[in-house]
Amino acid sequence: MIDTLKRICALQPAYSSQNTSPMKERGILIRQTLPQELRALHDEFAAALGPFGADLSFEGRDGTGLKTSSPWTRIFARSMSPSAREGFYVVLHFAADGSAVFITVGCGSTIWANGDLHPIEGSVLDRRTRWARSIVAEQFGTLAPFDQSISLGAASDLSRSFERATALSRRVSVEEMDDQSIETFLVQAVERLRAIYEAQHAERDISSAAAIELAVERLAAPSATRFTGQGFGLTADERRVVELHAMELATIALKKEGFSVADVSTTSSFDLLASNASEQLKIEVKGTTNDSGEAILLTQRELLLHREEKGKTGLIVVSSIRLDRSATSPIASGGKVEVQLRWDVDSWDAIPLAFRLTRRV
Numbered sequence: 001m002i003d004t005l006k007r008i009c010a011l012q013p014a015y016s017s018q019n020t021s022p023m024k025e026r027g028i029l030i031r032q033t034l035p036q037e038l039r040a041l042h043d044e045f046a047a048a049l050g051p052f053g054a055d056l057s058f059e060g061r062d063g064t065g066l067k068t069s070s071p072w073t074r075i076f077a078r079s080m081s082p083s084a085r086e087g088f089y090v091v092l093h094f095a096a097d098g099s100a101v102f103i104t105v106g107c108g109s110t111i112w113a114n115g116d117l118h119p120i121e122g123s124v125l126d127r128r129t130r131w132a133r134s135i136v137a138e139q140f141g142t143l144a145p146f147d148q149s150i151s152l153g154a155a156s157d158l159s160r161s162f163e164r165a166t167a168l169s170r171r172v173s174v175e176e177m178d179d180q181s182i183e184t185f186l187v188q189a190v191e192r193l194r195a196i197y198e199a200q201h202a203e204r205d206i207s208s209a210a211a212i213e214l215a216v217e218r219l220a221a222p223s224a225t226r227f228t229g230q231g232f233g234l235t236a237d238e239r240r241v242v243e244l245h246a247m248e249l250a251t252i253a254l255k256k257e258g259f260s261v262a263d264v265s266t267t268s269s270f271d272l273l274a275s276n277a278s279e280q281l282k283i284e285v286k287g288t289t290n291d292s293g294e295a296i297l298l299t300q301r302e303l304l305l306h307r308e309e310k311g312k313t314g315l316i317v318v319s320s321i322r323l324d325r326s327a328t329s330p331i332a333s334g335g336k337v338e339v340q341l342r343w344d345v346d347s348w349d350a351i352p353l354a355f356r357l358t359r360r361v
Contacts, residue, residue: 001034001037001038001179001182001183002177002178002179002182004029004033004034004037005034005092005101005177005182006174006177007025007029008026008029008030008034008071008094008101009094009095009098009099009100009101009174010098011023011025011026011029011098012026012094012095012096012097012098013096013097013098015067015069015096016067017063017066017067017068018066018067019067023062023067026062026067026071027062027063027067027071030060030061030062030071030072030073031060031061031062032060034060034073034092035058035059035060035073036058038058038073038075038186039058041183041186041187042056044183044187045075045186045187045190048187048188048190048191048194049077049190049191049193049194049197050194050198052077052079052080052194052197053077054077055077055078055079056075056076056077057075057076057077057078058073058074058075058076059073059074059076059084060072060073060074061073061084068156068158068159069096069152069154069155069156069159070093070094070096070152070154070156070158070159070162071094072091072092072093072094072162073091073092074089074090074091074092075089075090075091075186075189075190075193076088076089076090076193077197080197080200081108083108084108085108085109086108087107087108087200088105088106088107088132088167088193088196088197088200089105089106089107089193090103090104090105090186090189090190090193091104091105091106092104093150093152093162093166094152095151095152095153096152096153096154096159097153098174099173099174100171100172100173100174101171101172101177101182102150102152102166102169102170102171102172103146103169103170103172103182103185103186103189104146104150104166104167104168104169104170104189105132105136105146105166105167105168105169105189105192105193105196106129106162106165106166106167106168107125107128107129107132107165107167108120108165109125109158109161109162109164109165120161120165122161122164125161125164125165126164128165128167128205129164129165129166129167130167131204131205132167132168132196133167133168135195135196135199135204136167136168136192136195136196139195140192140195143168145170145185145188146168146169146170146188146189146192147168147169148169148170148171149169150163150166150169150171151163167196168189168192170185170189172185202234202289202322202323203234203288203289203290204289204290204291234289234323235330237329237330238323238325238330241323241329241330241331241332242287242288242289242321242323242332243285243287244332245287245318245321245332245333245335246285246286246287246288246316246318246321246335247263247265247271247272247285247287249287249316249318249335249337250271250272250283250285250316250318250337250339251263251272253316253337253339254272254274254283254316254339257274257339257341258276259274259275259276259281260274260275260276261273261274261275262275265285268282269299269301269302269305270282270283270284270302270305270313271283271284271285272285272316274314279312280312281312281313281314281341281342282305282309282312282313282314283313283314283315283316284296284298284302284306284313284314284315284316284343285316285318286315286316286317286318287317287318287319287321287335288317288318288319288320288321289320289321289322289323290319290320291319291320292319293317293318293319293336293338296315296317297353298350303345303350306343306345307345307346310343310344310345310346311342311344312342313342313343313345314339314340314341314342314343315339315340315343315345316337316338316339316340317337317338317340318335318336318337318338319335319336319338320334320335320336321333321334321335322334322335
């Protein structure tokens with residue numbers, strides 16, 4: 001693999017957008033030789049990727065039509081990253097001057113429109129990469145050894161979008177390259193990719209609002225292909241565990257406020273009845289694995305209750321709940337609890353997400 005990486009680097013200064021002899025050679029190395037050499041390490045990468053290693057794959061690109069100054073080869077799980085424009089993956093980038101290879105973890109940075117690739121808005125990429133770094137730092141305690149900046153040294157907008165889409169990076173100069181260090185860095189990068197995939201599988205990478213919309217769309221079209229990738233969605237058992245954990249934390253919070261609490265979720269259009277000497281409050285509880293709780297889902301009946309009995313209801317949102325899937329049954333823990341007693345539902349925006357349609361007689 002080292003000879004291949006060094007040869008790609010040696011060809012970089014000869015870059016041309018046309019299919020010249022150096023670019024033909026570089027294309028074969030990027031699209032065929034390097035993926036094949038990475039595939040020889042399949043078992044090591046699959047073990048590092050854990051449950052996501054079942055559909056481990058490798059892919060290289062050096063331009064669509066015209067050649068790009070920033071070719072790449074990536075390592076990914078098909079279920080989590082169906083294309084290079086979706087999801088996260090380990091990717092090898094090459095400096096334009098041929099001085100180094102960058103072993104990185106990044107995300108899709110382009111969209112296909114009007115017959116060509118266009119960079120995704122920078123602020124969107126910033127949010128994605130910032131989130132991915134937070135996941136890795138949480139699990140590994142540090143970003144090292146992938147805490148270095150990436151600078152490809154190419155002037156194209158596409159190359160700059162690649163840089164901005166990079167969450168983790170390790171620069172390895174041509175002089176530093178050896179098989180052991182490259183393989184070690186690649187396996188470590190795949191381990192960090194697994195942490196990101198696990199967080200995506202728990203829906204931590206999308207906002208509460210996006211998770212709700214996905215849940216509603218799943219009910220309407222459960223077999224739609226757009227739900228098969230990128231790890232969206234908890235199982236029914238996992239959602240139930242999250243709900244029960246949120247109910248437990250909500251009960252504790254209400255008791256600290258001096259209320260006695262009764263679980264009425266199976267018989268009423270709210271979850272908890274909180275009572276003290278002066279009042280009774282009907283409490284709605286929402287639990288989520290998302291890292292924010294800025295949106296919730298209410299049925300029409302629940303919405304009407306909070307409007308008709310405004311001042312006599314409450315909302316408790318428990319976000320950032322963590323799921324442990326290592327046991328036979330999922331186990332929930334943690335969570336940030338936000339309590340709003342005497343909740344004014346009309347201080348929130350109510351947006352209809354679905355409609356029940358009945359045939360006219």
